[in-house]
Amino acid sequence: MNLDICKFCSTRSSAAEQLGSDELDKLNYSCVKVSFSKGDIIFKQNALSSNIIYIREGLVNIHITGPKREQILKIAKGPTYLGIPTTLGDKINHYSATALTETEVCFIDINTFKEFIATNSDFAYEIIVDLCKNELYHFHCCVNQLQKQSPGRIAEALLFFANEIFENDKFILPLNRHEFGDLTGCSRENVSRTLTDFNKEGLIKIDGKKIEIIKVDSLEWISKNG
Amino acid sequence: MNLDICKFCSTRSSAAEQLGSDELDKLNYSCVKVSFSKGDIIFKQNALSSNIIYIREGLVNIHITGPKREQILKIAKGPTYLGIPTTLGDKINHYSATALTETEVCFIDINTFKEFIATNSDFAYEIIVDLCKNELYHFHCCVNQLQKQSPGRIAEALLFFANEIFENDKFILPLNRHEFGDLTGCSRENVSRTLTDFNKEGLIKIDGKKIEIIKVDSLEWISKNG
DNA sequence: TTCGAGATGTGATGTAAATCACAATTGTAT
DNA sequence: ATACAATTGTGATTTACATCACATCTCGAA
Numbered sequence A, B: 001m002n003l004d005i006c007k008f009c010s011t012r013s014s015a016a017e018q019l020g021s022d023e024l025d026k027l028n029y030s031c032v033k034v035s036f037s038k039g040d041i042i043f044k045q046n047a048l049s050s051n052i053i054y055i056r057e058g059l060v061n062i063h064i065t066g067p068k069r070e071q072i073l074k075i076a077k078g079p080t081y082l083g084i085p086t087t088l089g090d091k092i093n094h095y096s097a098t099a100l101t102e103t104e105v106c107f108i109d110i111n112t113f114k115e116f117i118a119t120n121s122d123f124a125y126e127i128i129v130d131l132c133k134n135e136l137y138h139f140h141c142c143v144n145q146l147q148k149q150s151p152g153r154i155a156e157a158l159l160f161f162a163n164e165i166f167e168n169d170k171f172i173l174p175l176n177r178h179e180f181g182d183l184t185g186c187s188r189e190n191v192s193r194t195l196t197d198f199n200k201e202g203l204i205k206i207d208g209k210k211i212e213i214i215k216v217d218s219l220e221w222i223s224k225n226g
Numbered sequence C: 001t002t003c004g005a006g007a008t009g010t011g012a013t014g015t016a017a018a019t020c021a022c023a024a025t026t027g028t029a030t
Numbered sequence D: 001a002t003a004c005a006a007t008t009g010t011g012a013t014t015t016a017c018a019t020c021a022c023a024t025c026t027c028g029a030a
Helices: A007-016 A021-030 A084-088 A110-119 A121-147 A150-165 A177-184 A188-200 A216-225 B007-016 B021-030 B084-088 B110-119 B121-147 B150-165 B177-184 B188-200 B216-225
Strands: A031-036 A041-043 A051-057 A059-065 A070-077 A080-082 A096-099 A103-109 A170-172 A204-207 A210-213 B031-036 B041-043 B051-057 B059-065 B070-077 B080-082 B096-099 B103-109 B170-172 B204-207 B210-213
Touching: A007 A031, A007 A103, A007 A110, A051 A084, A051 A110, A070 A080, A070 A121, A070 A150, A070 A177, A070 B121, A080 A121, A084 A110, A084 A121, A084 B121, A103 A110, A110 A121, A110 B121, A121 A150, A121 B070, A121 B084, A121 B110, A121 B121, A150 A170, A150 A177, A150 A188, A150 A210, A150 A216, A177 A188, A188 A204, B007 B031, B007 B103, B007 B110, B051 B084, B051 B110, B070 B080, B070 B121, B070 B150, B070 B177, B080 B121, B084 B110, B084 B121, B103 B110, B110 B121, B121 B150, B150 B170, B150 B177, B150 B188, B150 B210, B150 B216, B177 B188, B188 B204
Parallel strands: none
Antiparallel strands: A031 A103, A041 A096, A051 A080, A051 A103, A059 A070, A059 A096, A170 A210, A204 A210, B031 B103, B041 B096, B051 B080, B051 B103, B059 B070, B059 B096, B170 B210, B204 B210
């Protein structure tokens, strides 16, 4: 698999041939590639950050410490950028990022990034569209969480994993029941109960973390109207 | 008051002197200024859009139709841009915008906007930071709505109006109780009750829509921990 | 294998807040 | 002013869901 899709990595490698080692060091510093294992913290809420994060490959849990419990804001899936608003803005991470799978990450220096934006308007456009997706997600999230009751939110989360993350009706949930509750705004117990209900009604099949969506339409209905 | 702060309006007026009337028409079309009265719909959810909206002056209610009730996502305050992700993305409005006060709006043609981004990287940067603010707001919103109970959400909304919108502890709420509930995810009755509670406890003073924040600290505490 | 810790399922109970119901108040047009 | 509609306040009832409590299951370490 070719993971060398980071714009800054490619820039570096093509430019490297014509550069002396001092300049090469400087450029190396502008994009550093790091691997994370499941459970590793990529960056922490409230910490200072001067890098843009490019998730090359892997699933990442984006979460914050809420007044009562940990709140999962979203599950990010590579390839995607993280921390652009933070790093362009007040430089303080407004959320934590934790690897849910083996994850390949590029840390891109802010100045390198800014230069790239300035000389490449298509890229700026691409980023804005990417941020757009986030914005839409959050609009979704807000309505979802506010108005639907728990079965609706849980159904939506299941469809989200099937459609957006795994692109498959059969998948292994990368969260435990507690974390699934942190994502959907439910208690651990409520998640359990609702999943077994869905199971009994034949909407899904569960075997621990292995989940199979059976009746997509019914789940979609619950997600929209439940 | 000088309202001519729209980048595209200024471009037009300075360029206009050297242009023939055909070219002028074309440029006029690229940025159209419109006034809205209180209650007017600026654009509607699900409608097609090929314009970026620049709110020059005024308060705008950003809302969507949820499964159960209308949901207010945020109160936008000019000067600010709206619809950038929409117009760069799938061109369908993902929310409605309704004027809460007299509002001055520029409708900017997408091509004009794109050209401007391409030739002005500072501007792209500015927009990304602006979108960033939105993203942060929504993170806030999500945790807020999910984990706090209603007094906390209502306290936060009151502080939001005082600090962000009116920059004054005394203000006239631009929403009725029902709409205030749509913003905070509460029923009309719950908003009433909570506000009278706050009033009785001396945290605020209410006279219909006139609200005065008395004990900021207490409200902040409730907003954070309530 | 056995053990034990963490994860999960499930019933009983408590509670925040929606809903229902109606009264009181305010605003608005005639 | 009068009438009527919309908004707001407040009590009573209902309900979704959290919390509590405890049983069961899973899985890794000894």
